[in-house]
Amino acid sequence: MKRKSQQHMLVSILHTVGVTLLCAAIGLVIGSVVAFKVTEVRLARYATHLIAHAEAFMNEINTTLDSVNASPYPFCSDEDISRLRTLVFNGHLVKDIGRVRDGYIYCTSMRGRISPPIKKSKPAIVTPSGRSIWLNTPILGTSGMTADITESGEADFVASREAFEHLQEPPMIYTTTLTNRATNQVLRTAGAPLKISDAEILEEKEVLKGNTFYVARCSRQLAPCMVTGITLQDAWSLNSSTIKGFVFIGALAGLAVSFTLLLQPSKRSLSTQLQRALRLNLLSVVYQPIVDVRTGQVLGAEALARWTNEDGQYVRPDVFIAAAEELGFIEKLTRVILRLVVSELGELLRSDPDFHINVNIAAADLADPHFVPMLEKLLRKHKIPARSISLELTERSTANRKLAISSISKLRELGHEFYIDDFGTGYSSLAYLNELAVDAIKIDRVFTDAIGTDSLTAAIVPQILAMAETLHLKVVVEGVERAEQSNYFAALDQKILAQGWHFGEPVPANDLLTLLASKAADKQTV
Numbered sequence: 001m002k003r004k005s006q007q008h009m010l011v012s013i014l015h016t017v018g019v020t021l022l023c024a025a026i027g028l029v030i031g032s033v034v035a036f037k038v039t040e041v042r043l044a045r046y047a048t049h050l051i052a053h054a055e056a057f058m059n060e061i062n063t064t065l066d067s068v069n070a071s072p073y074p075f076c077s078d079e080d081i082s083r084l085r086t087l088v089f090n091g092h093l094v095k096d097i098g099r100v101r102d103g104y105i106y107c108t109s110m111r112g113r114i115s116p117p118i119k120k121s122k123p124a125i126v127t128p129s130g131r132s133i134w135l136n137t138p139i140l141g142t143s144g145m146t147a148d149i150t151e152s153g154e155a156d157f158v159a160s161r162e163a164f165e166h167l168q169e170p171p172m173i174y175t176t177t178l179t180n181r182a183t184n185q186v187l188r189t190a191g192a193p194l195k196i197s198d199a200e201i202l203e204e205k206e207v208l209k210g211n212t213f214y215v216a217r218c219s220r221q222l223a224p225c226m227v228t229g230i231t232l233q234d235a236w237s238l239n240s241s242t243i244k245g246f247v248f249i250g251a252l253a254g255l256a257v258s259f260t261l262l263l264q265p266s267k268r269s270l271s272t273q274l275q276r277a278l279r280l281n282l283l284s285v286v287y288q289p290i291v292d293v294r295t296g297q298v299l300g301a302e303a304l305a306r307w308t309n310e311d312g313q314y315v316r317p318d319v320f321i322a323a324a325e326e327l328g329f330i331e332k333l334t335r336v337i338l339r340l341v342v343s344e345l346g347e348l349l350r351s352d353p354d355f356h357i358n359v360n361i362a363a364a365d366l367a368d369p370h371f372v373p374m375l376e377k378l379l380r381k382h383k384i385p386a387r388s389i390s391l392e393l394t395e396r397s398t399a400n401r402k403l404a405i406s407s408i409s410k411l412r413e414l415g416h417e418f419y420i421d422d423f424g425t426g427y428s429s430l431a432y433l434n435e436l437a438v439d440a441i442k443i444d445r446v447f448t449d450a451i452g453t454d455s456l457t458a459a460i461v462p463q464i465l466a467m468a469e470t471l472h473l474k475v476v477v478e479g480v481e482r483a484e485q486s487n488y489f490a491a492l493d494q495k496i497l498a499q500g501w502h503f504g505e506p507v508p509a510n511d512l513l514t515l516l517a518s519k520a521a522d523k524q525t526v
C-alpha cells in the first residue's frame with residue numbers, strides 16, 4: 001500500500017513537471033511568435049520612417065538642383081556663387097553645391113571660383129531621367145571627406161553625410177537601395193551588406209536570411225527602397241522579457257492544469273481502472289445486517305460493493321456505480337457482485353433458507369435479456385433458492401415503466417423478493433407502486449434523519465408507513481444511527497425492518513458469519 005502511494009506520488013510529480021514543461025514550451029513558442037511579429041512591425045515601421053526621410057531628401061535634391069539651374073545670374077558670377085551659398089545655408093541635407101559645364105567644375109559654394117576648372121570623373125550611375133550620380137566621392141576643398149553627388153544640368157548637389165546619421169536605431173541595421181522601377185533593377189545599395197535578393201527588395205518582402213530578419217519597403221513616388229534588418233540574437237535580446245513572460249505564464253498555466261487534473265482524476269482513467277478491476281475480480285463486497293427493529297434479529301443483509309483502485313485509493317460506491325452506469329458496464333458489475341455473494345455466502349444461504357441477501361441492481365439489468373438466465377444459472381449451480389437473493393432497485397431506475405413491470409414480475413415469479421430502494425426520494429405515486437407489484441420498500445435515510453424533528457419530512461413518515469401497510473409491503477428503514485430512531489420504529493404496531501450503523505456497519509462475509517454465529521449462540525443460551 002505504502003509502495004503504491006509512493007509510486008502514485010512519483011507519477012504525480014512527473015506528471016506535474018511534464019505538463020508544466022510542456023505548457024512552458026508552448027509559452028515559449030507563443031512568445032517567440034509574438035516577438036517575431038513585434039520585430040516585424042518594428043522593422044517595417046523603421047523602413048517606412050527611412051523612406052519618408054529619403055523622399056524628403058530626394059525632394060530637396062530636386063528643388064535645389066532646379067533652383068540652381070534656374071539662376072538669373074551669369075554662370076559662376078559672384079551673384080551666382082552667393083546664391084549657391086544661400087541655398088546651402090537654407091538646405092537641410094546639402095553640404096555643398098557646384099556649378100558644372102561640359103564635365104568640368106567651375107565653382108562651388110565652398111571654394112568659390114575654381115581656376116583652372118577641375119575635370120569630373122565618370123559617374124557611377126546615370127538615371128533614366130538623365131541625372132548622374134557619384135558615390136562616395138571626395139569633396140573638393142576637404143581633406144578626405146567623401147559624399148554622394150547628384151548632377152542635373154549645370155548643377156551638382158553634394159549630400160551631407162550626417163543627413164542620415166540621426167536615423168540609426170541600433171541594434172536594427174538599414175540599407176538604402178536605389179532602384180530603377182522601369183527595369184525593376186536595384187542600381188546600388190548603401191549601408192549594411194545584404195543577403196536579401198533584388199527581387200525580394202522590389203517585392204517589399206519580409207524574409208529571414210541566415211540569422212538576419214529583413215523587411216523591405218519601397219517609396220511610392222521616388223526610386224529608393226529601404227531594407228531594415230535585425231539579427232535573431234538581437235531580436236531575441238530585444239524581446240527577451242516578452243518571451244520570458246510568455247514562458248512564465250505558460251508554466252503557471254501548466255501547473256494549474258496539472259493540479260486540476262490531479263485533484264480530479266479523469267473519467268477515462270476511472271473507467272479504464274474499473275473495467276480492469278471487474279475483469280481481474282478486484283472488487284469486494286461487504287454486508288450490512290438487516291434486522292427486525294423490535295427484536296434485533298438479523299433477517300438478512302445487503303450486499304454493498306467496495307473498490308480500492310490501483311493507486312490504493314478507496315473509491316466511493318456511489319461514484320464508481322454511477323460511472324459504471326454512465327459508461328455502460330453496470331451489468332458486468334452486477335454479475336461480479338452476484339458471483340461474490342454466492343461464493344462467499346453460498347453455504348449460509350443453503351443452510352438457512354429464511355436468510356436472504358439483498359443485491360442492488362440497476363435499470364440496465366432489467367433491460368438486459370441475459371440477466372435473468374444468468375441469475376438462474378448461477379443460483380442453480382450453487383443450489384441456492386431464488387428467495388435467498390432479494391433484489392433492490394431505486395425508484396429512479398423504474399422510469400421505463402413497461403419494462404420495469406414485466407421484468408420485475410418475471411423475477412418475482414422465479415421466487416426473488418423485490419425491494420424499492422431509496423423510497424421517498426423519487427416521485428413514484430402510490431398507484432405506480434401498486435402497479436409495479438413489489439415486495440418491500442426501503443425508506444430513505446433522509447426520513448430516518450428527520451425523526452424527532454418537526455419537519456415536513458418527518459411528518460410524511462407515518463403516511464408512507466400507512467400506505468405500505470395498505471399495499472401489504474414490507475418496510476425497511478435505512479440509516480438508523482441512534483437508539484431514539486430505532487425506538488421510534490420499534491414502538492409502532494407495524495413490523496419494521498431496519499438497517500444502519502446502530503445495528504451494524506457493512507462488514508466482510510467472514511465478520512457477518514461470525515456475527516450470525518454469536519447471535520445464534522446468544523439465542524441458545526437465553
Ligand code: C2E
Nearest residue numbers: 304305317318321337360361362479480481499500501506
Ligand atoms: P444504498 O443501496 O442506499 O446503500 C445504503 C448505503 O447507506 C450504503 O452506502 C451504506 O454503507 C450506507 N449506510 C448504511 N447504514 C448507514 C447509516 O446508519 N448511516 C449512514 N450515513 N449511511 C449508512 P454505500 O455502501 O456507500 O453505498 C452507496 C450506494 O451505492 C448504495 O446506496 C447503492 O445505491 C450503491 N451501491 C453499492 N453497492 C452496489 C452494488 O453492488 N450495485 C449497485 N447497483 N449499486 C450499489
Ligand code: CA
Nearest residue numbers: 302360392421
Ligand atoms: Ca440498496
Ligand code: CA
Nearest residue numbers: 421422442478
Ligand atoms: Ca438506499
